[in-house]
Amino acid sequence: MDRRSFLKGASVGAAAACVSTVAEARPNLEPAPEALGMLYDSTLCIGCKACVAACKEANNMDPVISGDDLQYDSAKDLSGDTLNVIKIYKDGTAEVKDHEENGFAFEKRSCMHCVDPGCVSVCPVTAMRRDPLTGIVTHHTDACIGCRTCMGGCPYNVPQFEYDEAFGRIHKCQMCNQAGLERISKGGMTACAEVCPTGATLFGPRTMLLEEAKRRTNLKGGDTYHYPRGDISKPESFHEKDLDANYVNHVWGETEAGGTNVLHISGVSFDKLGMPPLGDRSYASQSETLQHTIYKGMALPAVALAGLTYFVKRNKDKDGEE
Amino acid sequence: MSKAQPLGGTIFTPFFMAMMVLFAISVYFLGVRFTEGMGAVANINGGYPWGIWVVYDVVIGTALACGGYALAITIYLFNKGQYHPLMRAALLASLLGYALGGIGAFIDMGRYWQFYNLLLPWHMNFNAVMLEVGLCVATYILVLVIEFAPAFLERIGATGLLKALNKVLFLFIALGILLPTMHQSSLGSFLVAMGYKVAPLWQTVYFQPVLALLTALCMGFSIVIFEASMSKVAFKLDDETHLLSKLGKIIVGILSVYLVIRFAEILMHGKFGYIFAGDKNSLLFIMETVLFIIPIVILSSQEKRNNPKVLIWAAVSMLFAGSLYRFNAFLLTYDPGPGYSYFPSVSEIMVTVGIVAFEIMAYIVLVKTLPVLHKPKHA
Numbered sequence: 001m002d003r004r005s006f007l008k009g010a011s012v013g014a015a016a017a018c019v020s021t022v023a024e025a026r027p028n029l030e031p032a033p034e035a036l037g038m039l040y041d042s043t044l045c046i047g048c049k050a051c052v053a054a055c056k057e058a059n060n061m062d063p064v065i066s067g068d069d070l071q072y073d074s075a076k077d078l079s080g081d082t083l084n085v086i087k088i089y090k091d092g093t094a095e096v097k098d099h100e101e102n103g104f105a106f107e108k109r110s111c112m113h114c115v116d117p118g119c120v121s122v123c124p125v126t127a128m129r130r131d132p133l134t135g136i137v138t139h140h141t142d143a144c145i146g147c148r149t150c151m152g153g154c155p156y157n158v159p160q161f162e163y164d165e166a167f168g169r170i171h172k173c174q175m176c177n178q179a180g181l182e183r184i185s186k187g188g189m190t191a192c193a194e195v196c197p198t199g200a201t202l203f204g205p206r207t208m209l210l211e212e213a214k215r216r217t218n219l220k221g222g223d224t225y226h227y228p229r230g231d232i233s234k235p236e237s238f239h240e241k242d243l244d245a246n247y248v249n250h251v252w253g254e255t256e257a258g259g260t261n262v263l264h265i266s267g268v269s270f271d272k273l274g275m276p277p278l279g280d281r282s283y284a285s286q287s288e289t290l291q292h293t294i295y296k297g298m299a300l301p302a303v304a305l306a307g308l309t310y311f312v313k314r315n316k317d318k319d320g321e322e
Numbered sequence: 323m324s325k326a327q328p329l330g331g332t333i334f335t336p337f338f339m340a341m342m343v344l345f346a347i348s349v350y351f352l353g354v355r356f357t358e359g360m361g362a363v364a365n366i367n368g369g370y371p372w373g374i375w376v377v378y379d380v381v382i383g384t385a386l387a388c389g390g391y392a393l394a395i396t397i398y399l400f401n402k403g404q405y406h407p408l409m410r411a412a413l414l415a416s417l418l419g420y421a422l423g424g425i426g427a428f429i430d431m432g433r434y435w436q437f438y439n440l441l442l443p444w445h446m447n448f449n450a451v452m453l454e455v456g457l458c459v460a461t462y463i464l465v466l467v468i469e470f471a472p473a474f475l476e477r478i479g480a481t482g483l484l485k486a487l488n489k490v491l492f493l494f495i496a497l498g499i500l501l502p503t504m505h506q507s508s509l510g511s512f513l514v515a516m517g518y519k520v521a522p523l524w525q526t527v528y529f530q531p532v533l534a535l536l537t538a539l540c541m542g543f544s545i546v547i548f549e550a551s552m553s554k555v556a557f558k559l560d561d562e563t564h565l566l567s568k569l570g571k572i573i574v575g576i577l578s579v580y581l582v583i584r585f586a587e588i589l590m591h592g593k594f595g596y597i598f599a600g601d602k603n604s605l606l607f608i609m610e611t612v613l614f615i616i617p618i619v620i621l622s623s624q625e626k627r628n629n630p631k632v633l634i635w636a637a638v639s640m641l642f643a644g645s646l647y648r649f650n651a652f653l654l655t656y657d658p659g660p661g662y663s664y665f666p667s668v669s670e671i672m673v674t675v676g677i678v679a680f681e682i683m684a685y686i687v688l689v690k691t692l693p694v695l696h697k698p699k700h701a
Contacts, residue, residue: 118515121447121449121450122449122451123447123452124446124447124453125442126445141433142436143436143439143445144433145432145433145434145436145437145440146433147432147452148371148432149451149512151371152512155518157368161360161368162359163359163367166359167433167435168359168432257517278518283515284449286514286515286527287451290530291451291508292449294507301500305497308399308496308499309496311398312398312399312495312496315398315403316495318401
């Protein structure tokens, strides 16, 4: 085999590998068989931030104080000290709740527990793990090397690093089910859903939450609805409320980037609430399709190394030096 | 063929002392980083987890260190033995550049004391681009050490060991071509998982690896031209323009393929409008493209290519083009959403400057004490 035919063969092999990509593209992952999640209904949220305080207590984290406001945890965004935060959208006079113009709306930011999580896909040391049964995405500090690829690979900027610590850690919401807490495994629910006074944060199986979300987004202004609190599979109480404004007919997390186990519904469009511009295909599935096309069974690199070794040896012997 | 020799001469020149000062400043800031956390030194944040320590030190730094890779392809795959005199200097620069990348990655690693988890099979995630890059870069640094070892063995007169190493060196040379092909393309694949955060003109799913690889190769050839030209002036060596200008011709070929793929991808996906949007991203794209086109224009002309002063400008433009391409994709047009911004702090920049200063110091010491460069015969 001379160099020309080797290069020709190598490029045919590479082309074949590219073609087979189309056939073997890795699709989005499906929701876990017993996927658990949360439904956040922005129209029910009153911005009391009880969920923020309860989250800190359950996860044993200190409040973030900014300025002179010592009454409340005044964390403005997710960080190494905050796994869950309530943000606000405001426009113009900000008079009417859940209106885009001259209105305001609340939005909860915490881990969305993606069905096909980017953080799990990009972590080189498997420090991010998706529970095969519940779909809960947990982080494992003992494995983490702190490369922070998970932060770049998360469409929601959820994993956060403790930049203010010499020996920092990555933090993210683990749905109160990390080793040592395990509220879900013990039959409980997330701390934020448990304390939410209006049921704006509801815990439960993803399928039930998705049905509930669709029932709500089909309601019209003026309709009365019976809202559960706590865990949707065994609600401890309900409250009735007349709808002031229409829901946006969109359940965030049903399909976005492969879907999420934490679903959001709202009276204001999601781009106003700071949700990212996502298509249906998960970035994890695209990135993995690309990697596994090139490195499938390490066949391409092995063939390349064999060819390279042959030519280097031949050319080096010819030179007879260096 | 003339033999490589240690250049000798004083090491502690005023220039060298200036580099030492820069290095000392970076050591101070590194002390702060390791005792008070990364936030005390760097401006990286929740939306911009990677700053210049990753994007310059690792992504750009290793691409700038592709000289050894580019020359190995030329010499050993395409059998152009006449380039041997340039090889050792290129290998040394590659070794130092990749070592800088490795040091940069370690400094930036939030939990560096657990880095060995990358090597433990039960922790490895084979879906992750970072695993491939981490292992591949680490292995390549070792390969570079072995490839450069003959210079050291010659110096200490270990003839037996040198002979033994020479017998198996072809294996390491082959690895030294394969590994950069793998991780330089993977450095582009990083962008895929970042999705919408990477601006449309820089985001493409299936072409990231090839775009990263082709530009890295061109940067490799350019750095060889740049270093040989600088060494000629700094150490009063023989003129190698006849060799370097032919490398310029290779750059034209690779770079043309790169630009065709880049623009075809943009046209295919209907992203042409972004180029003329008149915003920051379109300006950066145009700047980057001009920097890519300058070397093509210069190096296509045989007359200009053979003029050492013009040749070096083409190489410098190519180095800036490849660097800006990476800065653009990973930082300057990277947008994680509202509420986040990033510009490196002075202390963060000084850390990078200090590491580069260290690299230059190491280069000077090693070419003066080891047989790396070829001294003029008439000297």
